[in-house]
Amino acid sequence: MYRIPILQMGQTLLVTIQVDMQDQMALALQDDLANKIASSDAKGVLIDISALEVVDSFVGRMLASISGISRVLDATTVVVGMQPAVAITLVELGLSLEGVRTALNVERGMELLAQARRAENAVAR
Amino acid sequence: MYRIPILQMGQTLLVTIQVDMQDQMALALQDDLANKIASSDAKGVLIDISALEVVDSFVGRMLASISGISRVLDATTVVVGMQPAVAITLVELGLSLEGVRTALNVERGMELLAQARRAENAVAR
Numbered sequence: 051m052y053r054i055p056i057l058q059m060g061q062t063l064l065v066t067i068q069v070d071m072q073d074q075m076a077l078a079l080q081d082d083l084a085n086k087i088a089s090s091d092a093k094g095v096l097i098d099i100s101a102l103e104v105v106d107s108f109v110g111r112m113l114a115s116i117s118g119i120s121r122v123l124d125a126t127t128v129v130v131g132m133q134p135a136v137a138i139t140l141v142e143l144g145l146s147l148e149g150v151r152t153a154l155n156v157e158r159g160m161e162l163l164a165q166a167r168r169a170e171n172a173v174a175r
Numbered sequence: 176m177y178r179i180p181i182l183q184m185g186q187t188l189l190v191t192i193q194v195d196m197q198d199q200m201a202l203a204l205q206d207d208l209a210n211k212i213a214s215s216d217a218k219g220v221l222i223d224i225s226a227l228e229v230v231d232s233f234v235g236r237m238l239a240s241i242s243g244i245s246r247v248l249d250a251t252t253v254v255v256g257m258q259p260a261v262a263i264t265l266v267e268l269g270l271s272l273e274g275v276r277t278a279l280n281v282e283r284g285m286e287l288l289a290q291a292r293r294a295e296n297a298v299a300r
Contacts, residue, residue, distance in 0.1 A: 054193065055191060055223065055225045057191065059281055064182075068179065101178070160184070
């Protein structure tokens with residue numbers, strides 16, 4: 051089966067979603083990400099959806115679910131690159147991606163993750 | 176038409192190839208990359224092919240061609256994440272990806288790009 055690659059950069063994992071997600075693929079991605087977070091000690095997950103022209107409730111739930119899984123494994127998830135039209139449609143559909151953090155692009159997402167890590171370290175002290 | 180997204184991280188552009196390339200898609204990627212390098216002042220291009228289980232002569236030529244275009248636009252290209260089986264098949268086919276730099280994974284590729292930039296700066300002085 052086709053699996054979406056997960057790239058590691060330091061303590062951040064990067065996933066670029068380029069194709070319309072199906073059930074099996076979404077489940078595989080959740081599995082792979084959970085395993086990768088555990089094995090790599092990653093603290094952040096960036097999910098780029100700039101290639102998606104449609105985000106329906108299925109993808110919305112998948113993003114929320116990945117976000118939840120990461121949180122339990124002590125990693126922060128940021129969804130980046132959402133097209134403006136997608137944002138409009140999401141809100142019109144009543145999907146607000148609750149619990150999912152977003153950023154304009156990968157760079158901003160990385161800044162957000164760095165901030166989250168700093169805040170965590172400050173609390174830990 | 177489906178286009179492969181190009182992510183920007185500082186002066187580096189990152190492309191994850193996840194699907195088998197066809198003519199149109201390869202041409203579109205070359206176009207998009209050339210435009211993005213010019214508009215973003217990027218100095219490095221990372222192409223992740225970890226999802227590809229087959230790299231035939233068409234993809235090989237595309238990688239060489241992207242590498243050449245980037246060079247003319249003053250950017251270094253590094254192909255990362257090649258699966259061992261792909262490397263074996265490539266050599267058996269007599270395709271050695273001449274002129275294409277490679278690295279084991281994205282992190283190593285970034286180090287390579289950073290080195291290339293340092294070397295360039297040293298020469299410029």
